[in-house]
Amino acid sequence: xxxxxxxxxxxxxxxxxxxxxxxxxxxxxxxxxxxxxxxxxxxxxxxxxxxxxxxxxxxxxxxxxxxxxxxxxxxxxxxxxxxxxxxxxxxxxxxxxxxxxxxxxxxxxxxxxxxxxxxxxxxxxxxxxxxxxxxxxxxxxxxxxxxxxxxxxxxxxxxxxxxxxxxxxxxxxxxxxxxxxxxxxxxxxxxxxxxxxxxxxxxxxxxxxxxxxxxxxxxxxxxxxxxxxxxxxxxxxxxxxxxxxxxxxxxxxxxxxxxxxxxxxxxxxxxxxxxxxxxxxxxxxxxxxxxxxxxxxxxxxxxxxxxxxxxxxxxxxxxxxxxxxxxxxxxxxxxxxxxxxxxxxxxxxxxxxxxxxxx
Numbered sequence: 001x002x003x004x005x006x007x008x009x010x011x012x013x014x015x016x017x018x019x020x021x022x023x024x025x026x027x028x029x030x031x032x033x034x035x036x037x038x039x040x041x042x043x044x045x046x047x048x049x050x051x052x053x054x055x056x057x058x059x060x061x062x063x064x065x066x067x068x069x070x071x072x073x074x075x076x077x078x079x080x081x082x083x084x085x086x087x088x089x090x091x092x093x094x095x096x097x098x099x100x101x102x103x104x105x106x107x108x109x110x111x112x113x114x115x116x117x118x119x120x121x122x123x124x125x126x127x128x129x130x131x132x133x134x135x136x137x138x139x140x141x142x143x144x145x146x147x148x149x150x151x152x153x154x155x156x157x158x159x160x161x162x163x164x165x166x167x168x169x170x171x172x173x174x175x176x177x178x179x180x181x182x183x184x185x186x187x188x189x190x191x192x193x194x195x196x197x198x199x200x201x202x203x204x205x206x207x208x209x210x211x212x213x214x215x216x217x218x219x220x221x222x223x224x225x226x227x228x229x230x231x232x233x234x235x236x237x238x239x240x241x242x243x244x245x246x247x248x249x250x251x252x253x254x255x256x257x258x259x260x261x262x263x264x265x266x267x268x269x270x271x272x273x274x275x276x277x278x279x280x281x282x283x284x285x286x287x288x289x290x291x292x293x294x295x296x297x298x299x300x301x302x303x304x305x306x307x308x309x310x311x312x313x314x315x316x317x318x319x320x321x322x323x324x325x326x327x328x329x330x331x332x333x334x335x336x337x338x339x340x341x342x343x344x345x346x347x348x349x350x351x352x353x354x355x356x357x358x359x
Contacts, residue, residue, distance in 0.1 A: 001089070006091070006092040006097060007035075007036050014268050019034070022343075036052075038057070039056040087111075092113070105138075116265075122265065140354050141357075162343070163271070163337070165342075169275060180214070193219075193223075194305070201260070217240050247272070251273055254278050255317075256279050261289075263287075267282065271292055279324040280299035280300070283305070284304065
């Protein structure tokens, strides 16, 4: 089977990593072509068997008129490429690229599956919302990350919930370093991630208990300076370590992972930490955490923005090793459903069903 995968760029984002993991799986038994709009080298490694096409059209902001021309150039270049090649299926990633791919396919007839990697509420632009409503019904299929989004896209008939797959793990479980008293939070430092709520929660924890633990926040973003100022104001010893390429080494050592988001698309950190024996606490935000955690069974869910509740759950986990172990053991039962072999086969089944449906 000939599979094309389209994305704006292959930087260090979550959707970009998902594409790379899936492409590397697909190419075991299929011909895979990855098409991207920029000219930069991929951040995540791609199998040498994969054909990589860079259209070299850039992804930066060029202002209103510059952006219109840039998108026209992208559509035209992709249209020519899709017209010159015959793929069994084309999978596009992320909403704006999904729309451009569907427009580029007009008059071509490739089977397009659009793949969403945020929840639909993240898209604020009324223009892009309207474009999705117009062009998504032209897609042969749609993958989303949660039931919340599945229920939203009623205007696409062939749609499916497709969780993100786990990346390849470097070390076997018996070769990992010992766990440390580390509380890990990770993600882009923006308002949606609610790291300010985490800092306020930490300030409520008993000082004598907190001083026995190291708090690490991995990630960069526009809120970093204000968060560092808030941590200093609250007299917290928090390590802001910026973007970390090797997040695996942090998962291996951390005993607790905490997510305080106001909104999520899926929440990779809650899925990935399952594979590293890390106890999980998250806000019960839209969308994803409640589909990854059964409250009190394999992790804890707290109300969004509730620093007191988060502090209470953190104190419980910090103080009770047996409880942490029980939550971790229960969470490990979910591993199989997120392995690339499982998700990859689900993708191939969806692709095959979509192709058959369109014939």
